[in-house]
Every structure is written in C-alpha cells, then in structure tokens.
Amino acid sequence: MPEGLTDNTGASVTVRLEPGDPVGSFVVSVADGSRAGRADFADSRDGAGTGERIFFHTEVAEEFGGRGLAGLLVREALADSIRENLTVVPLCPLFARHLSKHGDEFVADGGVFRRPKPADIALIERSVRGG
Template identity: 70%
Template sequence: MAEVLTDNTGASVTVELVAADPISSYILNLADGSSAGRADFVDSPGADAERIFFHTEVDQEFGGRGLAGILVRAALADSVRNNLTVVPVCPLFARHLRTHGDEFGANGGVFRRPAPADIDLVVRATQSGS
C-alpha cells in the first residue's frame, strides 16, 4: 500500500505499510521520499484479527498540514480492507474514533476499547524490540 494522498497545502504524500515483528508501522512519506510520521501497531496473536495502534507521531516541522489525520485515516482504511478490528491504545486513534467512529463503522470498520491484555501485549512487544 503506497496510496498517493494530498495534505492541506496541496502537496502529495504517501502512506506505506512496513511490516515487521513484533512492531509494524504505517509510514507517512513526503513527495521527496523523506519520512514525516509514523503510526506503530502490533497485531494480536491467534485467531482474532486485531490491530492494536499504540503510538503515532508526525514531525513538528510539518504541523498544520493535516498529516496526522491523513496517517490515521490511511491506517484505518487499510484495517477495513484487511478485515481487522482496530484497538486504539494511541490517544490520537482513540480521539479520531470517538469523533468519527460511526463513519468508520459505516465504511465496514470495527473497533473496540483497549483491555489490559492489549496493553500487556504492547509492553511486551516494545520491550522485545529494544
């Protein structure tokens, strides 16, 4: 996935999935190919197809361009395409889904509130990645 999108300034950006174990990321790239932000997640193990988003950041120098929203929306759209339940541990994802959850659901998205086991999984993944 490297869909070309447009930010608030009219500049082209792309969001690509970089899969890794245990932490994967959606990376937001500027037209020149440089990275401007990322949304990190872990996929739940086992039969449940759940994606736990736990950290999102966009470089401050790019503030006001709507890049965080582009990143969140692209990650959520990809989760819908892959029939994944979203678990928003990251405050940015949680806030977006509080505001736009009905729209996300109408587009086929599913999300649920984080549980202690989700936090434990994130902690284990971030510690093993250190």
C-alpha cells in the same frame, strides 16, 4: 495503499505499510521522500485469520506540523485495517480521538473497533520490549 494523497498545502504525500514482527508501522512521507511521521501498531491474529490491530503510538515530526499528515496517517491506517479484516484497538490517543468523533463512519465503511483492555497494554509492553 492508495495513491494521489495530498496534504493541506496540496503537496503530494504517501502512506505506506512497513510490516514488522511484532511491531509494524504506517509511515507518511512527503513528495521528496522525507519521512514525516508514523503510526505504530501490533497485530494479534488467531488461527482463523481474524484478529486485532492495536495502535499504540503516532507521531509527526514538528517541521511537518499543520499539514494534516496525522489525519491522513490515521485514515489510511484505519482503511488498511478494514481491508485486512482486523478489529482496531486504539491505545494511541490520536486514534482514540479519531474514533470517538468518526467511529460511526468507520463502522459504516466496514470497520470494527473496541475499547482497550489491560491485556492490550501488556501485549504492547511485551512487543516493544521484545519479550
């Protein structure tokens, strides 16, 4: 993950990947190490090494609001999806809004995304329940 990120106040922040099986997260933290928010996802890969990343929940703690952390979190998560060659499926409204506004830029940078399908919702429900 890139270094040197700053929020709207100029404060240093970090975004890091916390892999999980089946649910992982991208976590944004402020300079003192406090976790400010996260974007949860589930990856679905095939045997050929390609796959999809379904973003289903994003939140930033209220006390960190207005600092642009959600936008940083979304942009870094999408950049990682490009690096990992994963198609993004935006179930999360924040990711869906971002891609509706900036989808052409995401695609120009090498990203791929598609609209969610009922099967994606079912996959997330199974992943979250652990079954």
